[in-house]
Amino acid sequence: MNAIPQADALMRDDATPVRSARWTVAEVEALYQLPLMDLIYRAQQVHRENFDANEIQRSTLLSVKTGGCSEDCGYCSQAARYNTETEREALLPLDEVIAAAQVAKDKGASRFCMGAAWRGPKDKDLAQVGAMIRAVKGLGLQTCVTLGMLKDGQANELKEAGLDYYNHNLDTDASFYGQVITTHKHADRIDTLGQVRAAGIKVCSGGIIGMGESRRNRAALIVQLANLDPPPESVPINNLVPIPGTPLANVAPIDNFEFVRTIAAARITMPTSFVRLSAGRQAMAEELQALCFLAGANSIFYGDKLLTTGNPEADRDEALFEKLGLRPI
Numbered sequence: 001m002n003a004i005p006q007a008d009a010l011m012r013d014d015a016t017p018v019r020s021a022r023w024t025v026a027e028v029e030a031l032y033q034l035p036l037m038d039l040i041y042r043a044q045q046v047h048r049e050n051f052d053a054n055e056i057q058r059s060t061l062l063s064v065k066t067g068g069c070s071e072d073c074g075y076c077s078q079a080a081r082y083n084t085e086t087e088r089e090a091l092l093p094l095d096e097v098i099a100a101a102q103v104a105k106d107k108g109a110s111r112f113c114m115g116a117a118w119r120g121p122k123d124k125d126l127a128q129v130g131a132m133i134r135a136v137k138g139l140g141l142q143t144c145v146t147l148g149m150l151k152d153g154q155a156n157e158l159k160e161a162g163l164d165y166y167n168h169n170l171d172t173d174a175s176f177y178g179q180v181i182t183t184h185k186h187a188d189r190i191d192t193l194g195q196v197r198a199a200g201i202k203v204c205s206g207g208i209i210g211m212g213e214s215r216r217n218r219a220a221l222i223v224q225l226a227n228l229d230p231p232p233e234s235v236p237i238n239n240l241v242p243i244p245g246t247p248l249a250n251v252a253p254i255d256n257f258e259f260v261r262t263i264a265a266a267r268i269t270m271p272t273s274f275v276r277l278s279a280g281r282q283a284m285a286e287e288l289q290a291l292c293f294l295a296g297a298n299s300i301f302y303g304d305k306l307l308t309t310g311n312p313e314a315d316r317d318e319a320l321f322e323k324l325g326l327r328p329i
């Protein structure tokens with residue numbers, strides 16, 4: 001088998017590791033270049049050293065505020081400036097959020113993630129989202145929100161409401177970011193992640209694959225995520241869902257094996273993180289999803305809708321888990 005790139009562990013004087021790894025783009029590109037069987041084997045080894053390889057975590061999404069967003073993210077159905085089929089909706093009332101969270105819990109989700117199409121929340125929005133977090137947590141679910149960029153003090157307010165995770169994706173390599181989004185910067189995303197960490201909230205951050213980026217861009221995204229200190233606890237890897245009316249509507253889909261390689265690279269570089277096989281599952285054959293689990297994905301979005309687009313029905317996922325002998329956690 002080929003030599004496997006391995007970032008060096010940094011050691012303190014007393015020989016305890018400071019952190020497990022600092023990856024370079026060249027090292028992650030070298031992972032991508034391994035024969036697929038070797039790459040998957042390595043990813044499985046890392047996976048099994050850190051997790052039960054037959055267990056999968058499930059998060060359910062709800063869009064609590066849909067459409068009309070000021071930003072120009074080239075993939076997004078919710079950007080006001082693109083002519084998409086997504087209809088604007090105001091912030092959902094609390095009782096509708098609680099009802100959806102209860103359904104998610106009854107179907108077996110362990111985490112409920114509420115998304116809002118904002119550049120960032122206004123202080124009055126945050127008070128209402130805080131009430132949603134308190135109520136969902138009260139049902140016994142882990143809570144996650146994705147609200148865009150945070151200003152000083154907002155992460156602390158979310159923490160006080162009992163928030164477990166904040167989702168904020170780096171989305172793509174810093175050097176490719178400006179080709180997809182111009183209304184905010186990659187550095188702004190890093191800044192928000194810092195505020196989330198400083199408030200003691202767990203980080204969920206990943207990206208989108210298949211936006212016309214190069215393999216080097218994909219490797220660089222993985223490096224930017226893996227070298228966060230500490231790396232995100234949850235790493236959603238989304239396959240672009242092409243949205244008619246957006247600038248990325250007609251990008252050529254990524255090769256399936258390249259997507260699997262990206263999952264494996266995430267697993268190897270972020271050994272203790274949950275790697276989530278995220279958007280794009282509806283268009284994936286069961287065999288491709290199984291290959292993603294073999295490459296180290298151990299989490300999915302669960303429920304028939306993501307934010308504005310479809311996701312496999314919960315019953316279909318249950319049947320797939322049954323066939324693969326996967327146990328939900």
Ligand code: SAM
Nearest residue numbers: 075076116117118146147148169238240241279
């Ligand atoms: N407005 C907030 C933000 O941008 O962080 C939260 C909502 S935004 C829709 C959350 C994430 O959904 C994005 O960062 C992106 O990774 C993902 N996403 C949005 N549209 C997508 C698409 N068409 N295909 C795949 N992932 C998508």
Ligand code: DTB
Nearest residue numbers: 115146236278279306307308309
């Ligand atoms: C993430 O990484 N993917 C989710 C969640 N975090 C917020 C969103 C996927 C959105 C897919 C397109 C849509 O449904 O609008």
Ligand code: SF4
Nearest residue numbers: 069071073076079117
């Ligand atoms: Fe707005 Fe988020 Fe969509 Fe960008 S990804 S347009 S910030 S909702």
